[in-house]
Amino acid sequence: MFMTLIGSKLLVGFLLLIAIVRFSSKKHLAQLTPIDMVFLLVFGGVVDGSIYDEEISVMEMTVSLLIWVAIASVFEYAMYRSNRLRKWLKGTTTVLIEEGHFHVEAFRKHHLEMEQLRSALRAQGMFSIRDVRNLYIEPDGTFSIQPFARTEPPSAETLGVATEDEPLTYLLISEGSIHSLALQQMKRDERWLLDHLKARGIERAGDVLYAEWSSDGEWLIIPNDSAAPRHEME
16 A cells, blocks of 8 residues: 555656646756756655655645646746846856957856866867857856857858758658658658558568658668668659
8 A cells, every 4th residue: 555655656746747848848958947956856855755654645745746836837937027037047148258358257257167168169179269259158057159260161152062951851660660750740651651661672660670761762771680771762
């Protein structure tokens, strides 16, 4: 009985958290703000404090979580309506380097070390601070870097070279499983896919490790019994 209670609480907490992530804005996947961290910490604390307490029922834990979600939603809405509150809770973008000139006070405010900056530059393929025209630190702690034009390679447009956009590619089969969503995006069905496989001597999707189709009509197929990919056009 006790284990059933624990399992029920864990399941409720898991489903509720999945629902929140599913129906909240996509930005939460890319940027974790202070209020998001507080929300997750308190959410986890409520679940953790309720799991082993037999006096707290599943319903009581659920209501507590829903109340906390409502409070967090009110703060989220308030931030949306108030620029001042949004800046205070989420922070703002800070200029560290502007037109090649360092904002020393900004570096000190964010406790940034020069080696930390050099590491961030190297991660973006830049190996000297002298190549940085503008540098910003975003509210989530990441760096946005704009190099001087002299350090950037010339583009095809600058060189006057004619180019074509890369075709879209769709993953249709992986490890023998058909990706129905990709077929829907292509406005195709499984029969179309299987017919193309049979035309290439493959009887079923389960015989395919990887199958990719591009919008220019090219197929990339790797059968289970061969490590060599097969490139074919329609």
